[in-house]
Amino acid sequence: MDVGAAYRVPATELNVLVAALDDAGYAVWGPTIRNEAVVVDRLDDAANLPHGRRTVQAGGRYRLDATGDARVFACVHGADSWKRLLHPPKVRLWRCTRDADGALDFAGDEPAEPRPMAFFGVRGCDLAAIRRLDDVFDRAAAPDPVYEARRNGLFVVAVECAEPGGTCFCASMGTGPQVERGFDWRLTELDDADGHRFLVGAGSALGAELLAPLALAPATAADETARRRQGEGAVMGRALDTAGLGEALVARRESGYFEQVAERCLGCTNCTMVCPTCFCTTVEDTSDLAGTTAEQHRLWDSCFTLGFSYVNGGTVREGGPARYRQWLLHKLATWWDQFDACGCVGCGRCITWCPVGIDITAEAAALRAEPVP
């Protein structure tokens, strides 16, 4: 099996890929449905993927509908993302216990899953989001051991979107819906006159090695044409004009427009919790009542909380306008200065899960249209 070549997997045999990863020693995770939402969970069988469902998404709206067909990846992501597995919402950094003689014993962070993980069904936007997290945690001057323990050995099975969600805008961010790099396997689901099937292509030597024993039939020229046409047909209803965007937003950092957004924003932090690239954390110390055990945990935090910018006895960003400005300008402007990339990958989660439907694409466009103060 060659890197770059694509092979056919009949839809009824998709589980051979999941089983191959399990046999190779991976803990496989993938999208599934829980409480009528798509979440990432352990995937023991491809039958647990979200067959025959479609997400209906809009600002502040999310619902799963039936598609009436057997497509597996027709529904895009929910609020959950792969970030939860690589950068856990709560992780113990250390624990200290004191014995009866007063001796202290320190233990380090919680061990990660002993098996390396395989992510099955990573969309283009989320693949780009993992690269953003790598920039923050893995390529920094001081790599984060919690992230590294989970990221090392990760096997990525990407999937190309045929039906973008109602709040998606990855095409304008250059992150999807088709994927060209950063995966070990790439899946494309096709369902046409030639039948319901998947194309699987290896994007790494390891991916090719794991495909080899499966003796799959090569994809045909018609399959490749169908893949290209399907990608061209994955049209999105939203877009973000990124040309000169960072400079335009920074020039308007004192704009009164942020007051207008803040009048709608509840400061609920949903946008930051669901964002697959938001990485900010706080640290919490706890001890038991007997005074024998103390722990320190790292938890996700949000620039929308008052406590996040609390320094030297005071909160720096006291008002909603300052907090929304921090979030928007970091995502779309100053992230470039830090990491030479955009902090937004166009997944649309912050739009869907904002209870008042604040839309990053609309707010950025409206701010850009404001005069420079």
Ligand code: SF4
């Ligand atoms: S800012 Fe919004 S659209 Fe962009 S990556 Fe984060 S959640 Fe997705």
Ligand code: SF4
């Ligand atoms: S999800 Fe919406 S309301 Fe909540 S903090 Fe973000 S922008 Fe404000």
